Amino acid sequence: MAEEEAIFDPSLKKKKKKAKKTPFDFDAALAGGTAGNESAEVEVGKENENPEEEEIKDVDDLDLESFGKKKKKSKKKAFPIEDLEVASPEVEGQDGEAVEDQEDLDLDFSKSLKKKKKKKITGVVEEEKDEKEESTGVAWTTDGDYTYDELLNRVFNIMREKNPEMVAGEKKKFTMRPPQVVRIGTKKTSFANFSEICKMLHRQPKHVLAFLLAELGTSGSVDGNNQLIIKGRFQQKQMENVLRRYVKEYVTCHTCRSPDTILQKDTRLFFLQCETCGSRCSVASIKSGFQAVTGKRAAIRAKTA
Amino acid sequence: MSFQNLKTFDPFADADKGPGEAVQDGLVHIRIQQRNGRKTLTTIQGLSAEYDLKKIVRHCKKEFACNGTVVEHPEYGEVLQLQGDQRENICQWLTKTGLAKPEQLKVHGF
């Protein structure tokens, strides 16, 4: 046993370090649904070191596997004020801006300058457009000799004008803090910001807890400091995976992938009501299913006998 | 995106397949549980009762080089239990042998 620990520990540490650097990206979960929307827009590289550099990247080449490999440095470095507002629970929900807040949430577990940059980029595009409009005059003539970029800008601006909600959709990502997962001793794991994450997801801790425990096949509870203590060893990465699955099933709309949804319980079934597209669909109920006996059988026998 | 309502589904198709709600929803749940230390356990719940699970477990033990057993559960029917994290292995094997379709497999855990 002691030997095992010795072997296990260093690798765990290493993994932990790695895990801290990797972003928890919810884009992947959404990529399928919003790809159509997002491929139309320009996506800016997320590297924090060069916020000025307007690196254009397509969201399409994000896949479920890639987010771990992207080198985004620390999430604490970049902390735009808007994100701060979203993150503090007192601000959201207090005033009528809850809905707006949610739109600002980024389905991305790491803080990044993405949003800010995106705004900037659209700003730039618009400026360019303005210049062009001035330079080419009011009307776009049919016989004009336009470059591809000019025409592209033109069509994008028309699209933005006609669908203001699409512009809003551009920044509709869901920023989540990464779960803070710390091991307690050798047998338990603490999920320190559990209640905070539940608040961000707008879901009852009870429901999230039931899902986590069922998926991880373990037991646990929320302690006095609002942290979740679960039996077994789990790493941040693993917790992210489970949370990502939770968001996919119980937070984002199954039709339009908007995170702006309400989970309602109706005659023993849970329904996910979308605030954006109005769709309503039932979601799988949480079942832990078969649980094998893993503890000491003697102890169980003693208890039941 | 999956349109669950649009699937053609015969509600009586599995009526004679014995107990187990998991059998009824047609999904094979593959779960992992932590044991003491870094040891783990994989459980496979919801395989159709038409299959001889004893035979399956015999084969799996050899194929994955792990121990395993079949547990009878009053609610979930017969459940396959394998030592270690065999989730990948069992998924591939079940699809390869055609015992379950890929869309039937539901893998849980981290």
Ligand SMILES: [Zn+2]
């Ligand atoms: Zn929707």
